[in-house]
Amino acid sequence: MPYQFEDLKHACQAEWQAYIEHGFVRQLGDGSLAPEAFQHYLKQDYLFLIQFARAYALAAYKSPTLSDLRQAKEGLQAIVDVELDLHISYCNAWGISEEELANLPEARATLAYTRYVLDTGNRGDLLDLHVALSPCMVGYGEIANWLNNRAQTIRGDSNPYDAWIAMYESDEFQDAMQAEIRWLNERLGDVSPTRFEQLTRVFRDATRLEIDFWDMGLHLSD
Numbered sequence: 001m002p003y004q005f006e007d008l009k010h011a012c013q014a015e016w017q018a019y020i021e022h023g024f025v026r027q028l029g030d031g032s033l034a035p036e037a038f039q040h041y042l043k044q045d046y047l048f049l050i051q052f053a054r055a056y057a058l059a060a061y062k063s064p065t066l067s068d069l070r071q072a073k074e075g076l077q078a079i080v081d082v083e084l085d086l087h088i089s090y091c092n093a094w095g096i097s098e099e100e101l102a103n104l105p106e107a108r109a110t111l112a113y114t115r116y117v118l119d120t121g122n123r124g125d126l127l128d129l130h131v132a133l134s135p136c137m138v139g140y141g142e143i144a145n146w147l148n149n150r151a152q153t154i155r156g157d158s159n160p161y162d163a164w165i166a167m168y169e170s171d172e173f174q175d176a177m178q179a180e181i182r183w184l185n186e187r188l189g190d191v192s193p194t195r196f197e198q199l200t201r202v203f204r205d206a207t208r209l210e211i212d213f214w215d216m217g218l219h220l221s222d
């Protein structure tokens with residue numbers, strides 16, 4: 001039986017569910033999240049995105065083929081040329097200036113998560129790096145879908161967090177998520193049980209660090 005991305009999720013079901021259905025996510029969905037918690041999250045997410053861009057640069061370095069190299073370049077370009085600008089405008093709308101963003105100290109949860117991903121990529125190969133990135137890439141798309149199917153979720157202008165949900169439910173984002181799953185499925189199909197165990201550890205750790213990132217937002221930890 002070749003392994004699939006679904007098998008990683010099944011191996012870490014408790015952690016995956018705690019990440020997708022986290023209190024921060026529920027409160028985003030029903031609009032009850034404290035604005036200060038969301039602002040703290042947005043600020044740290046700016047720092048997260050910068051490190052994430054570095055992870056794509058590392059993916060380029062770790063790319064054995066032209067096709068992988070192109071994919072890494074597209075990811076880096078999307079974050080540097082589009083997503084960081086969007087994030088800065090979104091932060092502005094929430095009263096956070098570009099100057100404030102430029103001078104932020106990194107919270108420990110941000111440091112731990114981003115450096116874990118970079119270290120995993122440095123130690124391992126392109127598959128290790130993609131597995132470390134996958135809770136981020138796949139999780140947010142699943143979160144948007146989970147929220148949309150949840151009765152308590154409020155959509156539209158009466159929820160201040162509606163634009164956040166809309167971003168991750170967009171076709172563009174959902175397509176990128178599916179492309180990542182396809183890429184992983186192609187590679188996971190060839191791995192041994194021992195290698196799958198190693199990759200499961202990476203997937204579980206990255207998922208736990210996503211949980212810590214939500215906790216950091218909810219509790220305003222620094």
Ligand SMILES: Cc1ncc(C[n+]2csc(CCO)c2C)c(N)n1
Pocket residue numbers: 045048049052075078079083135136137138140210213
């Ligand atoms: C803590 C945290 N985890 C995941 C994402 C989602 N995300 C960030 S970059 C990226 C890929 C886009 O090219 C995605 C899906 C986030 N924003 N913050």
